[in-house]
Structures are given as C-alpha cells and as structure tokens.
Amino acid sequence: MKAMILAAGEGTRLRPLTNQLPKALIPLAGLPLIQFTLRWLRQYGIGSVAINLHHLGEKIVDSCGDGSSFGLQITYSPEEVLLGTAGGVKKMGNFLGQTFVVVYGDILTNFNLKKMIEFHELKGALATIAVHTNPHPEESGVLHLNQQGQVIDFVEKPLVAERGCLVNGGIYVLEKEILDYIPDGTYYDFGGDVFPRLLESGIPVYGHVLSTEEYLIDIGTWRCLRQADGDMKLGKISEKELGTTGHDVTIRSYS
Numbered sequence: 369m370k371a372m373i374l375a376a377g378e379g380t381r382l383r384p385l386t387n388q389l390p391k392a393l394i395p396l397a398g399l400p401l402i403q404f405t406l407r408w409l410r411q412y413g414i415g416s417v418a419i420n421l422h423h424l425g426e427k428i429v430d431s432c433g434d435g436s437s438f439g440l441q442i443t444y445s446p447e448e449v450l451l452g453t454a455g456g457v458k459k460m461g462n463f464l465g466q467t468f469v470v471v472y473g474d475i476l477t478n479f480n481l482k483k484m485i486e487f488h489e490l491k492g493a494l495a496t497i498a499v500h501t502n503p504h505p506e507e508s509g510v511l512h513l514n515q516q517g518q519v520i521d522f523v524e525k526p527l528v529a530e531r532g533c534l535v536n537g538g539i540y541v542l543e544k545e546i547l548d549y550i551p552d553g554t555y556y557d558f559g560g561d562v563f564p565r566l567l568e569s570g571i572p573v574y575g576h577v578l579s580t581e582e583y584l585i586d587i588g589t590w591r592c593l594r595q596a597d598g599d600m601k602l603g604k605i606s607e608k609e610l611g612t613t614g615h616d617v618t619i620r621s622y623s
Contacts (some may be wrong), residue, residue, distance in 0.1 A: 369415075369467060370414065371418070371470070372469070374456055374457075375391070375392040375471075376421055377423065378423040390427055391473060396596060398598060404429065405471055406438040406440060408430065408477065414440070415439075416440065416463075417435060418442075420446075420465070420488070421444075425446055444461075445459055445463075446603045452555040453504055453559070454562045457547070461544070466544050467488070467539055469540070470539070474538075474586055474587050475539060475587075479498065479584060479594055480582065480604050484496065487517070494546055497540055500582075500584050512589075513574075518574055520567075522562075537586075541576075542557065
C-alpha cells in the first residue's frame with residue numbers, strides 16, 4: 369500500500385517559526401515532525417510515499433531524501449500553485465494504488481493504522497476518516513456518525529461546536545475512485561469540498577474512531593505545538609510507539 373503526506377502548506381498560524389521552516393519539519397523530540405510520520409507509516413507496511421511540496425519544499429527534500437533511511441521510497445510532487453488537500457492527491461493519481469492512505473503533514477500520532485485499514489475494507493468504503501475527540505472542535509472538521517460508523521454530517525471548522533464531539537483527524541484511507549470526485553488542476557479540499565459532496569450524493573463515508581489510549585494531535589497552532597511538546601515530555605506518546613527509539617532526544621521549548 370502507498371501513502372501520501374500533504375506537506376505543501378505555508379503554516380501561517382505558526383509564523384514566525386514557519387517563515388524559515390516548513391511546518392512538516394518543526395522539531396519534536398529532536399526530530400522533524402515528518403520523520404515521525406514516515407516511521408509510523410513504515411511500521412504498518414507502507415513502502416512508497418508521495419510528499420507534495422510548495423512552501424520551502426527543498427528543505428523537506430533535504431531532510432527526507434529518497435526515503436531509504438526510513439525503509440521507504442519517496443516521490444515528491446512540487447506544486448507551483450497550491451492545490452489544496454484533495455487537489456494535491458488528484459495530481460498524484462497515477463502514483464497512488466487502488467487503496468491508499470493520506471496523512472496531513474502537521475499530524476503527530478501513534479494510532480493503529482492496521483485496524484483503520486481493516487475497518488475500511490470491512491465496510492467496503494470509498495473513504496474512511498480517522499476521527500477523535502478534540503477539546504477545540506472549531507479548529508477541525510466536525511462530524512457525527514451513526515451506529516454503523518457511517519458519517520451522517522460533516523461541517524468544516526464551524527464557528528460553534530459542541531465540546532467533546534468527534535472531529536476529522538487528518539488521516540484518510542481512500543479508494544482510487546474518489547479521484548473521480550476531484551477536478552484536475554484546481555484548488556480542492558477534502559473537508560470543504562470532497563466529503564460534503566459525497567454525503568450530498570448519498571455516497572457512504574465512514575469514520576474510524578480512535579480509542580482513548582491512542583494519540584493524535586494537529587500541531588498547526590502554537591497552542592497545539594506546545595501541547596505536543598508537553599505530551600512527549602510526559603510520556604503520553606513515546607519514542608518506541610513512533611519507531612524512533614535510539615535517537616538522541618532533545619525536547620525544545622516553544623515560547
């Protein structure tokens with residue numbers, strides 16, 4: 369199975385840090401965030417990864433290389449103009465297999481990807497979203513599931529949201545047919561465009577709910593970045609879970 373990491377964004381909410389550093393390279397536990405993601409994917413049998421690039425993309429290439437140091441093969445997809453989360457995936461349609469994984473480049477997680485893929489296959493889904501609770505749901509896509517795990521509504525970053533509700537975790541298992549719902553060469557987003565369109569058309573989308581023991585955080589804001597830093601210090605997410613045991617760990621502080 370192949371995967372795509374979305375790393376083209378400018379990380380505007382983390383300026384000035386991201387003026388000189390792409391969001392995917394923000395260091396946690398002494399390593400760039402994207403290296404945790406690559407090792408996490410490799411743990412679950414992913415052998416080939418595409419990474420889209422835009423803002424300071426050459427620094428991501430310098431950090432990750434051809435992927436061999438992670439036991440992976442990496443293919444890069446530069447975007448002169450940002451294509452959005454779905455548009456970037458559409459551009460790499462010829463690279464991706466029948467079933468593939470998409471991971472947003474600002475996610476730190478340790479959850480069991482194998483179980484999510486098995487859930488996706490069991491449901492025969494076109495799209496499955498990793499979902500979890502978030503004390504700040506207004507920062508994410510908010511959704512509700514029925515008893516079968518099917519998404520019954522999806523609202524991207526609502527102005528008001530009920531605390532403790534389920535949100536989009538920024539990790540998807542998708543079938544290649546989803547590319548038919550994404551136009552070529554234009555900005556298009558999963559949360560804002562694709563998922564609402566699928567639901568409006570009556571096409572089932574499923575949510576895989578992470579357990580309370582599993583960890584997932586979007587480090588796209590200063591508050592979340594500080595939280596991830598603190599969580600690693602407290603051992604809420606360990607190096608062993610991320611496949612990085614043996615590296616020299618230096619937790620940096622964010623002010």
